[in-house]
Amino acid sequence: xxxxxxxxxxxxxxxxxxxxxxxxASQSVSSYLTWYQQKPGQAPRLLIYDASKRATGIPxxxxxxxxxxxFTLTISSLEPEDFAIYYCQQRSxxxxxxxGQGTRLEIK
Amino acid sequence: xxQVLESGGGLIQPGGSLRLSCAxxxxxxxxxxxxxxxxxxxxxxxxxxxxxxxxxxxxYADSVEGRFTISRDNSKNTVYLQMNSLRAEDTAVYxxxxxxxxxxxxxxxxxxxxxx
Numbered sequence: 001x002x003x004x005x006x007x008x009x010x011x012x013x014x015x016x017x018x019x020x021x022x023x024x025a026s027q028s029v030s031s032y033l034t035w036y037q038q039k040p041g042q043a044p045r046l047l048i049y050d051a052s053k054r055a056t057g058i059p060x061x062x063x064x065x066x067x068x069x070x071f072t073l074t075i076s077s078l079e080p081e082d083f084a085i086y087y088c089q090q091r092s093x094x095x096x097x098x099x100g101q102g103t104r105l106e107i108k
Numbered sequence: 109x110x111q112v113l114e115s116g117g118g119l120i121q122p123g124g125s126l127r128l129s130c131a132x133x134x135x136x137x138x139x140x141x142x143x144x145x146x147x148x149x150x151x152x153x154x155x156x157x158x159x160x161x162x163x164x165x166x167x168y169a170d171s172v173e174g175r176f177t178i179s180r181d182n183s184k185n186t187v188y189l190q191m192n193s194l195r196a197e198d199t200a201v202y203x204x205x206x207x208x209x210x211x212x213x214x215x216x217x218x219x220x221x222x223x224x
Contacts, residue, residue, distance in 0.1 A: 034210050036153075043203055043214035044153065055212070087153055091209035095167040097143075097155035 002026055004088050006100035012108040019075040021103045023088035028068045032092040035064055035073045038102075039084045047086075048073065075105075083107050110134040110213050112142075112204045117218030120194055128189040128218060130204030138162070138182040141208040144189050146200035147217075154200075158208045159187060167208075172198075194222045 003026040013019055023033065031051040036044035046055050048064035051071055061076040075082055088100040116128040130142065143158040157178040158167045166178050177190040187204060199222045205211035 036211075038153075043217060044211070045214075046210065046212050049210050089153075089209070089211075094209065095155075095158070096169050097158070097209050099153040099155065102152045 001096055002029060002090050002093050002098050004090055004098055004100035006086075006088060006103045008103060009101070010104045010106060012106050013078055014108045015078050015080055017078050019073075019078055019082070019105060021073040021075075021086055021105070023066075023071040023073070023100050025069045025071075025090060025092075027093075029090040029092035031067050032090055033064075033066065033071045034089045034091065036087045036089065037082075037084050038087065044087065078105075080107075110206065112206060112213055112215040114202060114204045114215040114218040117202065117220045119221045119223065121224050122195060122222055124194050124222075125190070125192045126194065126220060128191065128202055128204075128220070130187045130189075130215060132185045132187070132204075132206070135206070137185040140206055142178075142180060142187040143205045143208060143211065144178065144187075145203045145205055145211065145214075146198075146220075147203070148197075148200045151200075156202070157189065160208075191220070194220075196222050198222050 005024045007022045033051045035048040038044040052064045063074045085102045112132045114130050144156040159178045163180045175193045180187040201217040203217045204215040206213040
């Protein structure tokens with residue numbers, strides 16, 4: 001089973017700042033890495049797939065990068081609605097599909 | 109509009125059984141795999157099970173293998189999760205999602221609470 005480790009667990013930033021979230025895989029997942037955003041009481045929303053492809057309707061301030069074992073989700077300038085929990089997920093070697101434990105992005 | 113809607117959650121005693129349903133609309137249901145993902149209170153996401161469009165291929169997390177069964181009725185555009193021998197650690201919101209991975213469409217979730 002591929003283990004995804006996200007860091008940091010919590011990131012405290014202010015609106016307008018740049019956010020950098022990390023996801024590290026226990027073995028290579030090529031580019032088969034997906035990012036989700038989840039707000040309280042809501043289902044997750046897919047943001048980025050195949051490591052760097054932005055889903056339809058996702059603002060350009062969200063970008064993904066990386067391949068192999070190290071991946072990054074970057075939010076270039078935080079908007080108030082971006083404060084949420086972010087999860088990475090791999091589909092390279094499944095079952096099982098695995099998720100990271102999440103990064104909570106909170107307002108400083 | 110592509111939508112999925114879960115139902116069937118509730119309070120159940122340890123060792124009991126429950127069947128969740130997920131009704132889909134807005135896409136050709138039989139052409140797509142479907143999955144269940146759960147989230148324990150205050151915890152992260154955990155993939156539970158997936159089923160191919162035809163229903164011939166099914167996959168399970170080790171934590172539910174042998175206790176849960178996924179199935180689908182393509183004539184009713186519905187996927188099911190039969191949960192037996194429920195444990196306290198199965199308490200979670202259960203989400204239905206379209207496809208095997210890269211979950212573009214999620215339902216609102218249905219809460220399953222296993223407690224005496």
